[in-house]
Amino acid sequence: MAEFSPEIEDAIARTRDDVAALHAELVRYGLIVWTGGNVSGRVPGADLFVIKPSGVSYDDLAPENMILCDLDGAVIEGTAGSERSPSSDTAAHAYVYRHMPRVGGVVHTHSTYACAWAARNEEIPCVLTAMADEFGGPIPVGPFAIIGDDSIGRGIVQTLSGHRSRAVLMANHGPFTIGKDAKDAVKAAVMVEDVARSVHVARELGDLVPIPQESIDALFDRYQNVYGQSTDARFEKTPE
Numbered sequence: 001m002a003e004f005s006p007e008i009e010d011a012i013a014r015t016r017d018d019v020a021a022l023h024a025e026l027v028r029y030g031l032i033v034w035t036g037g038n039v040s041g042r043v044p045g046a047d048l049f050v051i052k053p054s055g056v057s058y059d060d061l062a063p064e065n066m067i068l069c070d071l072d073g074a075v076i077e078g079t080a081g082s083e084r085s086p087s088s089d090t091a092a093h094a095y096v097y098r099h100m101p102r103v104g105g106v107v108h109t110h111s112t113y114a115c116a117w118a119a120r121n122e123e124i125p126c127v128l129t130a131m132a133d134e135f136g137g138p139i140p141v142g143p144f145a146i147i148g149d150d151s152i153g154r155g156i157v158q159t160l161s162g163h164r165s166r167a168v169l170m171a172n173h174g175p176f177t178i179g180k181d182a183k184d185a186v187k188a189a190v191m192v193e194d195v196a197r198s199v200h201v202a203r204e205l206g207d208l209v210p211i212p213q214e215s216i217d218a219l220f221d222r223y224q225n226v227y228g229q230s231t232d233a234r235f236e237k238t239p240e
Contacts, residue, residue, distance in 0.1 A: 002068075002076045002077065002078050002079050004046070007045065008043070008045060008046050008048075011043050011044045011045055011046065012043050012046075012048065012050070012068060012079075013063070015041045015042075015043045015044075015049075015050045015182075016050050016063040016064070016066045016068075016080075017063045018041055018181075018182050018183065019039050019040060019041045019050045019051070019052070019066050019182050020052075020061050020062055020063045020065075020066050022039045022041075022182050022183060022186050023038075023039050023052060023058055023061050024058070025186050025190070026039065026058070026107075026109055026186070026189070027058050029111075029189075029190050029193070030111070030112075030193075031109035031110070031111040031189055031190070031193055032058070032109050032110055032111075033110050035054075035055050035056060035057060035058065036109075036110045037107075037108055037109040037110055038051060038052050038087040038089055038093075038107070038108050039051075039052065039105070039106075039107050039182055039185070039186060040052075040087075040090075040093045040105065040106045040107075040182065041104065041105050041181060041182035042097055042103070042104045042105065042181075043068075044104075047070060047071045048068055048069065048070060048071070048076070049068075049069055049071070049093065049094070049097055050066045050067065050068055050069075051066070051067055051069060051086050051087050051089075051090055051093055052065075052066060052067070052086075052087055053065055053066075053067055053081060053084040053085060053086060053087065054084070054085045054086060054087050054088055055085075056084070063080075064080045064081065065080070065081045065084060066080075066081055067081040067082065067084060067086040067087075067090075068080075068081065068082070069086060069090060069094065070094075071094055071097050071098045072094055072098075073086075073090045073091045073093070073094035073095075073150075088147050088148065089108050089147065089152065091148070091149050091150040091152075091153060092106075092108075092147075092150060092151075092152035092153035092156065092176070093106045093153065094150070094153065095150040095152075095153025095154060095156075095157065096153050096156055096157060096178065099153075099157045100157060100160075100161075100178065102180070103178045103179070103180075104179065104180050104181040104182065104184070104185075105178065105179045105180070105181045105182030105183065105184055105185035105186070106176065106177070106178055106182075106185055107176065107177045107178075107179075107182070107185040107186050107188070107189045108174065108175070108176050108177075109174060109175055109189050109193070110174050111174070111175060111189070111192070111193035111196070112193070112197075113193055113196035113197040113200050114167075114169060114174060114175040114192050114193050114196040115173075115174040115175070116196070116200065117139075117141075117169050117196055117200070118141065118169040118170060118171060118172060118173055118174050118175065119172060121141050121171045121172065122141065123138045123139055123140050123141050123169070124138055124139040124169070124192075124195060124196055124199055125138050125199065125208055125210060126138045126210065126211055126216055127199060127202065127208045127209060127210055127211060128195055128198060128199065128211075129211070129219055130191070130194070130195060131195050131199075132211055132215070132216040132219035132220055132223075133219050133220065133222075133223035133227070134166075134188065134191045134195075134223070135164065135165040135166060135167060135188075135191075135192075135195075136164025136165060136216065136217075136220040136224075137163075137164055137165060137216055137220075138165070139165050139167045139168070139169060139175075139192060139195070139196075140159050140160075140163060140165055140168055140169070141159070141168070141169045141170075141171055142155040142156060142158070142159040142168045142169065142170045142171060142176075143155045143158070143159070143170070143171055144170070144171040144172050144173070145170060145171075145173070152170060152173075152176070155168075155170060156168055156170070156176050156178075160178065164220060166178050166179060166184075166185070166188040167188050167189070167191075167192040175189060175192050175193070175196075177189045177192060
């Protein structure tokens, strides 16, 4: 039986609650199909994260069946949910947490328009101010990788290291997003699908008009450092 300090037990319980509840946001925004997709959250103050079980209906997800893992992706035996198999993307999430220590949440969805761009192996160009605000430029494409080991995680880290985007379109697969916590990563997943749809529609209507780089930089700086309340915690990736 795994034993943790009371403070870490409290942090685990809060993370379980958050991650379980945030899966409902993927359903609410139409970002997943059936049992696909997943949200994970790093446990503050510990080398642990929480992720959903594999193949379980979203209606049946609850804090007690979220799975606690170490940063190698191994299930912590003797904890709630440990009798279940974790998400098939667990190794990818673990790799991201090990190599991007500022990341507190990772999300994968099968949202339609973002997957369509991934199917074309094409980045989403920065032609909307919302993209400049949220992602600081285009949303890049990561390498093709097979589910099951940490190949997807390596592709995510390789693509997003040194990039302002919190989203990557893994080639022929779909979007993964990162954030300062699980809620922030879910917000990025919602936003990437929104801009993927809008830019697709715009391209159907005619030529896209890029935003000049200096304007992208100014928009990103304002949104990340001025917009909202001064108490907001900003997400900053550690340089690789």
